[in-house]
Amino acid sequence: MQALKFFQFNRSRAVAIVSVLAIAGIASPTPAYAGPNCSIAGCSSTYNDTGATATALFNWCTSSGSTGDATTTRPSCSSDGVAQKQYLLLGHEHTPENQDWDVLQIDAGWCYKVYFDSITNFTRTYDRRGKTTEWVKIADYADAHIQGQSNTTCP
Structure with a gap:
C-alpha cells in the first residue's frame, strides 16, 4: 500500500510540474504517438476495474487527437522500432508498470464506461x-480506468 501511495504522490507531482511548464510555454505533455517510452509526466496505462477482459495496445500511431478520442482504424504502426503489440487485461488487472500503453480497445458489440485520470479528469461512455x-x-499523462462493460446495456 505504501508503494501505491508513493506512486500516486509522484504521479500527481509530475502532472503538476508538467502543467506549470505547459502554461509557461516551456513544455507540454508528450503526445501518445511520441514513442514507446514514458514522458516526464509518466506512462499512459489502463486499469480494468471490471470482472470482464479488455485489451490495450502499445502504440497510438498518429499525432492527432487527445486522451479519450477514438478511431475505428486499428493502430498498427511501429514506434521507435517497437512493433505494435497488445495486452490482454484480465478482470481487475492493469497494464505493466513503467511501460507506455497508449490505446484501449473498445470491442465490437460492447459498451464501456471509462474514467480518465488526467490533467482534467472525465468519464466517457x-x-x-x-x-x-x-x-x-x-496520452502519457493519463490513466484509463474501465469502470463498466456490458454487451446488453451501457453501464
Whole structure:
C-alpha cells in the first residue's frame, strides 16, 4: 500500500510540474504517438476495474487527437522500432508498470464506461453495440480506468 501511495504522490507531482511548464510555454505533455517510452509526466496505462477482459495496445500511431478520442482504424504502426503489440487485461488487472500503453480497445458489440485520470479528469461512455471495434487514445499523462462493460446495456 505504501508503494501505491508513493506512486500516486509522484504521479500527481509530475502532472503538476508538467502543467506549470505547459502554461509557461516551456513544455507540454508528450503526445501518445511520441514513442514507446514514458514522458516526464509518466506512462499512459489502463486499469480494468471490471470482472470482464479488455485489451490495450502499445502504440497510438498518429499525432492527432487527445486522451479519450477514438478511431475505428486499428493502430498498427511501429514506434521507435517497437512493433505494435497488445495486452490482454484480465478482470481487475492493469497494464505493466513503467511501460507506455497508449490505446484501449473498445470491442465490437460492447459498451464501456471509462474514467480518465488526467490533467482534467472525465468519464466517457463508448457504445459499440451493433458497431465495429474502436480504439481510444490515452496520452502519457493519463490513466484509463474501465469502470463498466456490458454487451446488453451501457453501464
